[in-house]
Amino acid sequence: MIIIDEFHETSYLSDQVPKYNTVEVALERAKIENADVKVILGSATPSVSYFDRALAGEFGLWKLSHRAVNGSALPEVETVDLREELKNKNRSIFSMKLQEKIRDRLEKGEQIMLFLNRRGYSGSVSCRNCGEPVGCPHCSVPLHYHKNGTLKCHFCGFERPMVKLCPKCGSNLIGTFGIGTERVEEMAQELFPGIRTLRMDADTTAGKDGHQEILSKFANGEADVLIGTQMIVKGHDFPKVTLVGILAADLSLNIPDYRSAERTFQLLVQAEGRAGRGARKGECIIQTYDPSHYAVSAAASQDYEAFFETEMLFRRAMHYPPAGYFMTVRFSAQDSGKLKQTVDRITGRVKEHYRTAGMGPLTFMGPVEDPAFKVKDQFRYLFHFKTADEETMLSVKHFMEDLAAEIIGKEKIFITFEN
Numbered sequence: 363m364i365i366i367d368e369f370h371e372t373s374y375l376s377d378q379v380p381k382y383n384t385v386e387v388a389l390e391r392a393k394i395e396n397a398d399v400k401v402i403l404g405s406a407t408p409s410v411s412y413f414d415r416a417l418a419g420e421f422g423l424w425k426l427s428h429r430a431v432n433g434s435a436l437p438e439v440e441t442v443d444l445r446e447e448l449k450n451k452n453r454s455i456f457s458m459k460l461q462e463k464i465r466d467r468l469e470k471g472e473q474i475m476l477f478l479n480r481r482g483y484s485g486s487v488s489c490r491n492c493g494e495p496v497g498c499p500h501c502s503v504p505l506h507y508h509k510n511g512t513l514k515c516h517f518c519g520f521e522r523p524m525v526k527l528c529p530k531c532g533s534n535l536i537g538t539f540g541i542g543t544e545r546v547e548e549m550a551q552e553l554f555p556g557i558r559t560l561r562m563d564a565d566t567t568a569g570k571d572g573h574q575e576i577l578s579k580f581a582n583g584e585a586d587v588l589i590g591t592q593m594i595v596k597g598h599d600f601p602k603v604t605l606v607g608i609l610a611a612d613l614s615l616n617i618p619d620y621r622s623a624e625r626t627f628q629l630l631v632q633a634e635g636r637a638g639r640g641a642r643k644g645e646c647i648i649q650t651y652d653p654s655h656y657a658v659s660a661a662a663s664q665d666y667e668a669f670f671e672t673e674m675l676f677r678r679a680m681h682y683p684p685a686g687y688f689m690t691v692r693f694s695a696q697d698s699g700k701l702k703q704t705v706d707r708i709t710g711r712v713k714e715h716y717r718t719a720g721m722g723p724l725t726f727m728g729p730v731e732d733p734a735f736k737v738k739d740q741f742r743y744l745f746h747f748k749t750a751d752e753e754t755m756l757s758v759k760h761f762m763e764d765l766a767a768e769i770i771g772k773e774k775i776f777i778t779f780e781n
Contacts, residue, residue: 364388368597369403369412370628381778385412406635407628407666410621410673414684437606437637437644439662441653455541455549460607460647464554468586472642473602476550476589477633478609480542487513487525491533496525502736507538508565509548516564518738546609547589562590595633601640608633611650611658618733620682623657627669630661681725681748687755688781691745691762692732695775698741704775705729705743708765712745715761722751724758740776 366374366388374384385403392399403412403421416423429436442457452458455478467474487507488495495504498515505513507524514521527534547561562576569575573593580588581600588594588603614626630648638644650658660669678685693708695701709729716724725748732742749755759779766777 363400363402364391365402365404367404370405370407370409371596372625379778381780407631410624410670410677411684413670414674434638434640435643436664437634437646439634439646439648439664441648441650441658441662443653444649444651454553455546455609456553456607457647457649460649461553463605463645463647464550464587464607467605468554468557470604472604473580473583473585473600474587474605474607475594475600475603475633475636476546476587476607476609477592477595477629478541478543478546478589479591479613479629480540480610487536487538489528489531489533490535490537492528492531494528494530496529496536500736500739501734503734506542509544517734543589543591550587550589557587558585559587559589560585562588562594564591567593592629595629595636598636599639600636602642603636603640604638604642604644606633606637606644606646608646608648611648611661612652615652615655615657620677620680620688623655623673623676627657627661627666627673630658631664631666634661634664681750683781686748686750687752688748689746689755689759690780691747692778692780693729693743693745693775694740694777695773696739696741697774698736700773701741701743701775704769704773705745708762708769709745711765712758712762716758719757722749722754724749724751724754 366385369385376382376384388401392401408416412421415421440459442459444457447453447457450458454461456464464474487505496513497504498518498520500520501515501517503515503517505515505520505522508514511524512521513524525536528536543561543563544565547559550557550559560576560580562573566576567573576588577598579585583602588600608630611626611630614629615622617625619625634646634648637646648658648662652658653662656672657669660666660672674685677683680686682688693701693705695704706729709726713726716726727746727748729743729745732744735742747755747758763779770777
Protein backbone atom coordinates (compact mmCIF):
# COMPACT_ATOMS: atom_id res chain seq x y z
CA MET A 363 0.00 0.00 0.00
CA ILE A 364 1.16 3.51 -0.84
CA ILE A 365 -0.36 6.28 1.27
CA ILE A 366 0.20 9.88 0.20
CA ASP A 367 -1.01 12.23 2.92
CA GLU A 368 -1.92 15.83 2.03
CA PHE A 369 -1.46 14.77 -1.58
CA HIS A 370 -2.51 18.21 -2.86
CA GLU A 371 0.77 19.73 -1.62
CA THR A 372 3.04 21.23 -4.30
CA SER A 373 6.04 19.68 -2.49
CA TYR A 374 5.05 16.42 -4.22
CA LEU A 375 5.92 18.06 -7.54
CA SER A 376 9.56 18.18 -8.54
CA ASP A 377 10.58 21.34 -10.39
CA GLN A 378 14.10 20.02 -10.96
CA VAL A 379 15.08 17.93 -13.97
CA PRO A 380 13.91 15.22 -14.26
CA LYS A 381 10.51 16.69 -13.32
CA TYR A 382 7.87 14.40 -11.91
CA ASN A 383 4.58 14.28 -10.02
CA THR A 384 4.90 11.96 -7.01
CA VAL A 385 1.18 11.13 -7.09
CA GLU A 386 1.34 10.03 -10.73
CA VAL A 387 4.49 8.02 -9.99
CA ALA A 388 2.61 6.21 -7.20
CA LEU A 389 -0.38 5.49 -9.45
CA GLU A 390 1.91 4.18 -12.18
CA ARG A 391 3.76 1.99 -9.68
CA ALA A 392 0.44 0.44 -8.67
CA LYS A 393 -0.34 -0.30 -12.34
CA ILE A 394 3.06 -1.94 -12.81
CA GLU A 395 2.33 -4.17 -9.82
CA ASN A 396 -0.95 -5.27 -11.49
CA ALA A 397 -3.05 -3.60 -8.79
CA ASP A 398 -1.39 -5.64 -6.03
CA VAL A 399 -0.35 -2.28 -4.60
CA LYS A 400 -3.16 0.02 -3.45
CA VAL A 401 -2.79 3.82 -3.46
CA ILE A 402 -4.57 6.02 -0.93
CA LEU A 403 -4.59 9.76 -1.58
CA GLY A 404 -5.56 11.70 1.54
CA SER A 405 -6.46 15.37 1.86
CA ALA A 406 -9.00 17.67 3.48
CA THR A 407 -8.54 19.96 0.48
CA PRO A 408 -7.90 17.71 -2.54
CA SER A 409 -6.74 19.25 -5.79
CA VAL A 410 -9.56 20.18 -8.13
CA SER A 411 -8.25 17.94 -10.92
CA TYR A 412 -7.98 14.80 -8.79
CA PHE A 413 -11.36 15.36 -7.12
CA ASP A 414 -12.91 15.68 -10.59
CA ARG A 415 -11.29 12.38 -11.56
CA ALA A 416 -12.75 10.78 -8.42
CA LEU A 417 -16.23 12.07 -9.25
CA ALA A 418 -15.83 10.61 -12.74
CA GLY A 419 -15.21 7.17 -11.20
CA GLU A 420 -11.49 6.93 -11.98
CA PHE A 421 -10.77 6.61 -8.25
CA GLY A 422 -12.82 5.38 -5.33
CA LEU A 423 -14.06 8.29 -3.22
CA TRP A 424 -14.42 8.10 0.56
CA LYS A 425 -15.44 11.12 2.64
CA LEU A 426 -14.77 11.72 6.31
CA SER A 427 -17.85 13.57 7.53
CA HIS A 428 -16.47 14.44 10.97
CA ARG A 429 -13.16 15.48 12.45
CA ALA A 430 -10.85 12.57 13.22
CA VAL A 431 -9.05 14.30 16.10
CA ASN A 432 -10.62 13.16 19.38
CA GLY A 433 -14.08 13.82 17.99
CA SER A 434 -13.47 17.58 18.32
CA ALA A 435 -15.62 20.05 16.41
CA LEU A 436 -14.37 22.13 13.51
CA PRO A 437 -13.28 25.63 14.52
CA GLU A 438 -15.62 28.59 14.26
CA VAL A 439 -14.40 30.90 11.50
CA GLU A 440 -14.99 34.64 11.26
CA THR A 441 -14.01 36.88 8.34
CA VAL A 442 -12.80 40.44 8.95
CA ASP A 443 -12.94 43.02 6.13
CA LEU A 444 -9.69 44.98 6.31
CA ARG A 445 -11.27 47.83 4.34
CA GLU A 446 -13.58 48.46 7.28
CA GLU A 447 -10.60 48.41 9.63
CA LEU A 448 -9.02 51.22 7.62
CA LYS A 449 -12.27 53.22 7.69
CA ASN A 450 -12.19 52.87 11.47
CA LYS A 451 -8.61 54.21 11.48
CA ASN A 452 -7.04 50.89 12.49
CA ARG A 453 -3.86 50.62 10.43
CA SER A 454 -2.39 47.74 12.42
CA ILE A 455 -1.86 44.32 10.83
CA PHE A 456 -4.05 43.06 13.68
CA SER A 457 -7.78 43.77 13.28
CA MET A 458 -9.70 44.85 16.38
CA LYS A 459 -11.45 41.47 16.47
CA LEU A 460 -8.17 39.57 16.30
CA GLN A 461 -6.66 41.76 19.04
CA GLU A 462 -9.66 41.00 21.26
CA LYS A 463 -9.34 37.24 20.63
CA ILE A 464 -5.57 37.24 21.28
CA ARG A 465 -6.00 39.00 24.63
CA ASP A 466 -8.69 36.49 25.59
CA ARG A 467 -6.42 33.51 24.81
CA LEU A 468 -3.47 35.03 26.66
CA GLU A 469 -5.63 35.45 29.77
CA LYS A 470 -6.77 31.83 29.53
CA GLY A 471 -3.25 30.48 29.03
CA GLU A 472 -4.10 29.05 25.60
CA GLN A 473 -1.92 29.19 22.48
CA ILE A 474 -2.25 31.08 19.20
CA MET A 475 -0.93 30.64 15.65
CA LEU A 476 -0.57 33.63 13.30
CA PHE A 477 -0.15 32.90 9.59
CA LEU A 478 1.31 35.29 7.02
CA ASN A 479 2.72 33.85 3.83
CA ARG A 480 5.57 36.34 3.52
CA ARG A 481 8.81 36.17 5.48
CA GLY A 482 11.18 38.98 6.32
CA TYR A 483 10.63 42.33 8.04
CA SER A 484 8.99 44.14 5.13
CA GLY A 485 7.88 43.35 1.61
CA SER A 486 10.36 45.48 -0.32
CA VAL A 487 12.49 48.61 -0.24
CA SER A 488 12.06 51.40 -2.76
CA CYS A 489 12.82 55.05 -3.37
CA ARG A 490 10.05 57.53 -2.57
CA ASN A 491 11.63 60.02 -4.98
CA CYS A 492 11.88 58.02 -8.22
CA GLY A 493 9.82 54.97 -7.23
CA GLU A 494 12.58 52.50 -8.11
CA PRO A 495 12.66 49.35 -5.93
CA VAL A 496 16.04 48.12 -4.72
CA GLY A 497 16.42 44.95 -6.74
CA CYS A 498 18.56 41.84 -6.79
CA PRO A 499 21.48 42.01 -9.29
CA HIS A 500 20.91 38.34 -10.20
CA CYS A 501 17.08 38.25 -10.28
CA SER A 502 14.52 40.77 -11.55
CA VAL A 503 12.74 40.93 -8.18
CA PRO A 504 12.93 43.40 -5.28
CA LEU A 505 15.12 42.65 -2.28
CA HIS A 506 13.33 42.17 1.06
CA TYR A 507 14.42 44.00 4.18
CA HIS A 508 15.29 41.94 7.27
CA LYS A 509 15.57 43.26 10.80
CA ASN A 510 19.31 42.51 11.03
CA GLY A 511 19.86 45.34 8.54
CA THR A 512 20.30 43.23 5.43
CA LEU A 513 18.45 43.13 2.15
CA LYS A 514 17.86 39.60 0.89
CA CYS A 515 16.64 38.03 -2.35
CA HIS A 516 14.07 35.31 -1.63
CA PHE A 517 14.82 33.66 -4.99
CA CYS A 518 18.59 33.20 -5.04
CA GLY A 519 19.64 34.14 -1.49
CA PHE A 520 21.75 37.19 -2.47
CA GLU A 521 22.33 39.56 0.48
CA ARG A 522 23.61 43.10 0.87
CA PRO A 523 23.52 45.75 3.64
CA MET A 524 20.54 48.11 3.75
CA VAL A 525 21.10 51.05 1.36
CA LYS A 526 21.04 54.67 2.52
CA LEU A 527 20.83 56.20 -0.96
CA CYS A 528 18.79 55.15 -3.99
CA PRO A 529 21.06 53.25 -6.42
CA LYS A 530 19.25 54.92 -9.34
CA CYS A 531 18.73 58.59 -8.45
CA GLY A 532 20.86 59.02 -5.31
CA SER A 533 17.96 60.20 -3.13
CA ASN A 534 18.00 59.42 0.60
CA LEU A 535 14.20 58.94 0.59
CA ILE A 536 14.46 55.17 0.97
CA GLY A 537 11.48 53.43 2.56
CA THR A 538 10.16 49.94 3.26
CA PHE A 539 6.77 48.73 2.01
CA GLY A 540 4.65 45.75 2.96
CA ILE A 541 5.14 43.49 5.95
CA GLY A 542 6.64 40.08 6.70
CA THR A 543 6.64 37.58 9.56
CA GLU A 544 9.62 39.25 11.24
CA ARG A 545 7.71 42.54 11.46
CA VAL A 546 4.55 40.74 12.66
CA GLU A 547 6.52 39.27 15.54
CA GLU A 548 7.82 42.70 16.51
CA MET A 549 4.35 44.27 16.31
CA ALA A 550 2.85 41.48 18.43
CA GLN A 551 5.45 42.09 21.12
CA GLU A 552 4.71 45.84 21.05
CA LEU A 553 0.94 45.37 21.17
CA PHE A 554 0.88 42.64 23.81
CA PRO A 555 3.70 43.34 26.32
CA GLY A 556 5.17 40.18 27.82
CA ILE A 557 3.89 37.92 25.04
CA ARG A 558 6.19 34.98 24.28
CA THR A 559 6.64 34.43 20.55
CA LEU A 560 8.29 31.95 18.21
CA ARG A 561 8.73 32.56 14.49
CA MET A 562 8.90 29.78 11.91
CA ASP A 563 9.90 30.62 8.35
CA ALA A 564 12.76 29.95 5.96
CA ASP A 565 15.00 32.35 7.91
CA THR A 566 14.55 30.72 11.34
CA THR A 567 14.65 27.11 10.13
CA ALA A 568 17.81 27.26 8.05
CA GLY A 569 19.77 25.12 10.53
CA LYS A 570 19.78 21.33 10.57
CA ASP A 571 17.25 20.96 13.40
CA GLY A 572 15.55 24.34 12.98
CA HIS A 573 12.05 23.01 12.33
CA GLN A 574 12.00 20.50 15.16
CA GLU A 575 13.51 22.88 17.70
CA ILE A 576 10.80 25.51 17.14
CA LEU A 577 7.95 22.98 17.07
CA SER A 578 9.20 21.28 20.23
CA LYS A 579 9.41 24.58 22.11
CA PHE A 580 5.87 25.48 21.08
CA ALA A 581 4.53 22.02 21.96
CA ASN A 582 6.19 22.30 25.39
CA GLY A 583 4.40 25.59 26.07
CA GLU A 584 7.50 27.77 25.88
CA ALA A 585 5.65 30.34 23.75
CA ASP A 586 2.16 31.81 23.58
CA VAL A 587 2.21 32.50 19.85
CA LEU A 588 3.73 30.76 16.83
CA ILE A 589 4.09 33.14 13.88
CA GLY A 590 5.01 31.80 10.48
CA THR A 591 4.57 31.20 6.79
CA GLN A 592 2.75 28.26 5.22
CA MET A 593 5.08 25.77 6.93
CA ILE A 594 3.16 26.28 10.21
CA VAL A 595 -0.25 25.33 8.77
CA LYS A 596 0.65 21.89 7.45
CA GLY A 597 -0.37 18.98 9.62
CA HIS A 598 0.78 20.21 13.03
CA ASP A 599 -1.28 19.12 16.05
CA PHE A 600 -1.07 21.34 19.14
CA PRO A 601 -3.96 20.68 21.57
CA LYS A 602 -3.56 24.05 23.34
CA VAL A 603 -3.94 26.08 20.12
CA THR A 604 -7.47 27.52 20.20
CA LEU A 605 -6.98 30.54 17.93
CA VAL A 606 -5.56 30.91 14.43
CA GLY A 607 -5.19 34.33 12.85
CA ILE A 608 -4.80 34.52 9.06
CA LEU A 609 -3.37 38.00 8.61
CA ALA A 610 -3.59 38.53 4.83
CA ALA A 611 -5.72 35.97 3.03
CA ASP A 612 -5.39 37.84 -0.29
CA LEU A 613 -1.64 37.35 -0.83
CA SER A 614 -1.97 34.04 -2.67
CA LEU A 615 -5.04 35.21 -4.64
CA ASN A 616 -2.87 37.66 -6.57
CA ILE A 617 -0.32 35.24 -8.03
CA PRO A 618 -0.49 34.96 -11.86
CA ASP A 619 -1.73 31.35 -11.99
CA TYR A 620 -5.14 29.91 -12.86
CA ARG A 621 -4.87 27.82 -9.68
CA SER A 622 -4.51 30.83 -7.36
CA ALA A 623 -8.05 30.47 -5.94
CA GLU A 624 -7.50 26.74 -5.37
CA ARG A 625 -4.22 27.30 -3.55
CA THR A 626 -5.74 30.10 -1.46
CA PHE A 627 -8.65 27.89 -0.41
CA GLN A 628 -6.29 25.07 0.51
CA LEU A 629 -4.02 27.32 2.59
CA LEU A 630 -6.93 28.91 4.45
CA VAL A 631 -8.63 25.61 5.30
CA GLN A 632 -5.34 23.99 6.34
CA ALA A 633 -4.61 26.99 8.59
CA GLU A 634 -8.09 26.89 10.13
CA GLY A 635 -7.59 23.21 10.88
CA ARG A 636 -4.79 23.95 13.38
CA ALA A 637 -7.30 25.42 15.88
CA GLY A 638 -9.27 23.40 18.42
CA ARG A 639 -7.60 20.05 17.90
CA GLY A 640 -7.79 19.22 21.60
CA ALA A 641 -10.64 19.35 24.09
CA ARG A 642 -10.95 23.14 23.86
CA LYS A 643 -13.05 24.93 21.24
CA GLY A 644 -11.15 26.48 18.34
CA GLU A 645 -11.63 29.74 16.47
CA CYS A 646 -10.09 31.29 13.36
CA ILE A 647 -10.05 34.89 12.16
CA ILE A 648 -9.52 35.43 8.41
CA GLN A 649 -8.41 38.98 7.56
CA THR A 650 -9.01 39.94 3.93
CA TYR A 651 -9.69 42.83 1.60
CA ASP A 652 -12.06 40.64 -0.44
CA PRO A 653 -14.36 38.67 1.89
CA SER A 654 -16.84 38.01 -0.94
CA HIS A 655 -14.33 36.06 -3.06
CA TYR A 656 -15.61 32.50 -3.37
CA ALA A 657 -12.31 30.97 -2.22
CA VAL A 658 -12.43 33.02 0.99
CA SER A 659 -16.15 32.53 1.68
CA ALA A 660 -15.98 28.77 1.02
CA ALA A 661 -12.94 28.49 3.27
CA ALA A 662 -14.76 30.41 6.00
CA SER A 663 -17.64 27.93 5.83
CA GLN A 664 -15.15 25.05 5.41
CA ASP A 665 -17.18 23.80 2.45
CA TYR A 666 -14.93 22.08 -0.08
CA GLU A 667 -17.72 21.04 -2.43
CA ALA A 668 -19.08 24.60 -2.64
CA PHE A 669 -15.62 25.80 -3.60
CA PHE A 670 -15.18 22.96 -6.11
CA GLU A 671 -18.47 23.69 -7.88
CA THR A 672 -17.71 27.41 -8.24
CA GLU A 673 -14.13 26.81 -9.31
CA MET A 674 -15.25 24.30 -11.95
CA LEU A 675 -17.58 26.89 -13.49
CA PHE A 676 -14.51 29.07 -14.02
CA ARG A 677 -12.38 26.18 -15.30
CA ARG A 678 -15.06 25.08 -17.80
CA ALA A 679 -15.62 28.62 -19.08
CA MET A 680 -11.88 29.15 -19.61
CA HIS A 681 -10.98 25.57 -20.65
CA TYR A 682 -8.48 25.18 -17.83
CA PRO A 683 -7.74 21.74 -16.36
CA PRO A 684 -9.54 19.52 -15.60
CA ALA A 685 -12.03 20.98 -18.12
CA GLY A 686 -9.30 21.31 -20.72
CA TYR A 687 -5.57 20.93 -21.31
CA PHE A 688 -3.02 23.60 -20.42
CA MET A 689 0.70 23.71 -21.07
CA THR A 690 3.38 26.21 -20.09
CA VAL A 691 6.67 26.26 -21.97
CA ARG A 692 9.51 27.98 -20.11
CA PHE A 693 12.57 29.22 -22.01
CA SER A 694 15.68 30.37 -20.12
CA ALA A 695 19.19 31.58 -20.98
CA GLN A 696 21.87 34.00 -19.77
CA ASP A 697 21.79 36.06 -22.98
CA SER A 698 18.43 37.89 -22.96
CA GLY A 699 18.78 39.19 -26.54
CA LYS A 700 19.55 35.81 -28.07
CA LEU A 701 16.84 34.22 -25.91
CA LYS A 702 14.19 36.65 -27.16
CA GLN A 703 15.13 35.98 -30.81
CA THR A 704 15.01 32.20 -30.31
CA VAL A 705 11.71 32.30 -28.42
CA ASP A 706 10.10 34.45 -31.13
CA ARG A 707 11.40 32.11 -33.84
CA ILE A 708 10.12 28.93 -32.13
CA THR A 709 6.72 30.28 -31.08
CA GLY A 710 6.23 31.88 -34.50
CA ARG A 711 6.80 28.55 -36.24
CA VAL A 712 4.51 26.78 -33.76
CA LYS A 713 1.67 29.19 -34.47
CA GLU A 714 2.20 28.84 -38.22
CA HIS A 715 2.24 25.02 -37.90
CA TYR A 716 -1.05 25.13 -36.00
CA ARG A 717 -2.69 27.35 -38.64
CA THR A 718 -1.77 25.01 -41.47
CA ALA A 719 -2.24 21.63 -39.74
CA GLY A 720 -6.01 21.82 -39.37
CA MET A 721 -6.04 20.85 -35.69
CA GLY A 722 -8.81 21.46 -33.14
CA PRO A 723 -9.40 24.80 -31.36
CA LEU A 724 -6.29 26.03 -29.56
CA THR A 725 -5.43 29.25 -27.70
CA PHE A 726 -1.89 30.62 -27.58
CA MET A 727 -0.77 33.11 -24.91
CA GLY A 728 2.57 34.82 -25.28
CA PRO A 729 5.45 34.59 -25.41
CA VAL A 730 5.77 36.91 -22.41
CA GLU A 731 8.41 37.63 -19.83
CA ASP A 732 8.15 35.49 -16.71
CA PRO A 733 6.87 37.55 -13.72
CA ALA A 734 10.33 36.89 -12.26
CA PHE A 735 12.07 37.67 -15.55
CA LYS A 736 15.60 37.01 -14.27
CA VAL A 737 16.44 34.37 -11.63
CA LYS A 738 20.03 33.44 -10.75
CA ASP A 739 21.30 35.33 -13.83
CA GLN A 740 19.00 33.34 -16.12
CA PHE A 741 16.41 35.29 -18.15
CA ARG A 742 13.05 33.57 -18.61
CA TYR A 743 10.15 33.70 -21.08
CA LEU A 744 6.84 31.87 -20.89
CA PHE A 745 4.63 30.57 -23.68
CA HIS A 746 1.22 29.11 -22.78
CA PHE A 747 -1.30 27.20 -24.83
CA LYS A 748 -4.60 25.53 -23.95
CA THR A 749 -7.23 23.44 -25.70
CA ALA A 750 -10.20 21.22 -24.97
CA ASP A 751 -8.66 18.41 -27.06
CA GLU A 752 -5.83 16.24 -25.71
CA GLU A 753 -4.64 15.13 -29.16
CA THR A 754 -4.23 18.74 -30.25
CA MET A 755 -2.24 19.51 -27.11
CA LEU A 756 0.09 16.54 -27.61
CA SER A 757 0.56 17.32 -31.29
CA VAL A 758 1.68 20.89 -30.58
CA LYS A 759 3.89 19.74 -27.71
CA HIS A 760 5.65 17.13 -29.86
CA PHE A 761 6.15 19.64 -32.66
CA MET A 762 7.70 22.09 -30.19
CA GLU A 763 9.98 19.42 -28.76
CA ASP A 764 11.30 18.52 -32.23
CA LEU A 765 11.71 22.17 -33.13
CA ALA A 766 13.47 22.96 -29.86
CA ALA A 767 15.87 20.06 -30.32
CA GLU A 768 16.72 21.38 -33.78
CA ILE A 769 17.25 25.01 -32.77
CA ILE A 770 18.29 24.95 -29.12
CA GLY A 771 20.88 22.20 -29.54
CA LYS A 772 23.14 24.81 -31.12
CA GLU A 773 22.66 27.43 -28.39
CA LYS A 774 22.82 27.62 -24.57
CA ILE A 775 19.06 27.87 -24.14
CA PHE A 776 16.96 25.64 -21.92
CA ILE A 777 13.34 24.69 -22.44
CA THR A 778 10.95 22.91 -20.08
CA PHE A 779 7.30 21.88 -20.39
CA GLU A 780 5.03 22.34 -17.37
CA ASN A 781 1.38 21.53 -16.72
